[in-house]
Amino acid sequence: TWTMVNIVEEQIEAIRTQIGETGRAICGLSGGVDSAVAAAIVQRAIGDRLTCVYVDHGLMRQGETEQVERDFVAATGVDLKVVDAEKRFLDALAGVSDPEEKRKVIGREFIRVFEAAEAEVLADAIAQDGAKVAYLVQGTLYPDVVESGGGAGTSNIKSHHNVGGLPDDLEFELVEPLRTLFKDEVRLMGEQLGLPDEIVHRQPFPGPGLGIRIIGEVTRERLDILRAADAIAREEMTRAGLDRDIWQMPVVLLADVRSVGVQGDGRTYGHPVVLRPVTSEDAMTADWARLPYDVMETISTRITNEVPDVNRVAVDITSKPPGTIEWE
Numbered sequence: 471t472w473t474m475v476n477i478v479e480e481q482i483e484a485i486r487t488q489i490g491e492t493g494r495a496i497c498g499l500s501g502g503v504d505s506a507v508a509a510a511i512v513q514r515a516i517g518d519r520l521t522c523v524y525v526d527h528g529l530m531r532q533g534e535t536e537q538v539e540r541d542f543v544a545a546t547g548v549d550l551k552v553v554d555a556e557k558r559f560l561d562a563l564a565g566v567s568d569p570e571e572k573r574k575v576i577g578r579e580f581i582r583v584f585e586a587a588e589a590e591v592l593a594d595a596i597a598q599d600g601a602k603v604a605y606l607v608q609g610t611l612y613p614d615v616v617e618s619g620g621g622a623g624t625s626n627i628k629s630h631h632n633v634g635g636l637p638d639d640l641e642f643e644l645v646e647p648l649r650t651l652f653k654d655e656v657r658l659m660g661e662q663l664g665l666p667d668e669i670v671h672r673q674p675f676p677g678p679g680l681g682i683r684i685i686g687e688v689t690r691e692r693l694d695i696l697r698a699a700d701a702i703a704r705e706e707m708t709r710a711g712l713d714r715d716i717w718q719m720p721v722v723l724l725a726d727v728r729s730v731g732v733q734g735d736g737r738t739y740g741h742p743v744v745l746r747p748v749t750s751e752d753a754m755t756a757d758w759a760r761l762p763y764d765v766m767e768t769i770s771t772r773i774t775n776e777v778p779d780v781n782r783v784a785v786d787i788t789s790k791p792p793g794t795i796e797w798e
């Protein structure tokens with residue numbers, strides 16, 4: 471829209487003013503819309519003085535990492551550093567099945583891997599032009615600002631975490647180009663910036679990824695099973711034109727549960743998956759979505775036919791409260 475064109479232009483100017491003619495910026499990409507739009511607009515403002523970092527923790531859904539590596543880069547021309555950390559995350563998650571413990575492990579590893587990558591990028595920049603300030607781009611939205619009681623303007627973080635290999639006097643400063651915007655405005659801005667539809671309209675997806683959608687220990691094999699089932703469910707929802715009617719639909723693998731089935735010529739002893747389609751305004755409360763029977767039927771038939779090890783599909787009909795949206 472005309473207004474959004476103006477907002478984009480104004481933001482680009484503001485970013486140029488803040489970062490200056492030589493400043494270097496770094497932005498972590500999560501695969502979600504906020505970090506993607508924040509990165510895209512900063513890229514418009516300062517070009518390849520922005521480097522994006524994407525940590526591939528191996529817990530993403532099918533095709534999501536490629537979406538960032540290929541489609542997002544193609545749409546924006548962003549300079550992207552991808553860190554393949556799957557093995558590290560899976561090693562750290564071995565033997566962990568408690569939900570809070572999983573979140574802790576994933577969060578901790580994520581910070582370590584991201585900071586190491588960040589330090590590498592910045593060390594390069596400093597070697598090149600002796601930068602004194604590193605600009606950290608974040609996709610903070612207006613509701614986050616209000617919630618954390620933050621005022622207008624940008625906050626300075628004087629002493630960042632102790633990132634090894636960087637000069638002691640290096641200062642970090644936040645760049646938050648979305649801090650006056652609501653989610654729907656961020657999506658408009660993403661469209662305006664020419665980002666792929668799959669990214670602009672992606673439904674919410676938790677930071678710990680599929681790690682908290684496997685009930686039980688997280689292993690590569692279980693992730694592959696869940697990725698295959700989830701991909702089918704998403705494909706059929708898109709085919710039925712239902713993506714914008716629901717808030718999100720986690721697919722959950724009950725990895726520690728087995729149930730008996732009969733498939734082909736014989737008896738199977740496989741795992742159930744649970745579909746968790748919900749409608750919601752803000753994720754604080756949610757209602758279970760009444761999906762059309764024929765769509766559920768197709769999803770169930772395809773998953774049990776196409777995903778070995780899954781012999782049962784269940785649908786979660788609990789609202790929030792009492793159930794949370796995610797199972798963990």
Ligand code: XMP
Nearest residue numbers: 573674675676677678753790794795796797
């Ligand atoms: P719950 O399960 O609490 O989820 O009803 C509410 C919304 O938050 C998402 N979610 C998370 N997002 N890190 C995130 O970034 C997390 O650890 C996390 N846990 C839940 C969930 O997908 C839903 O949209």
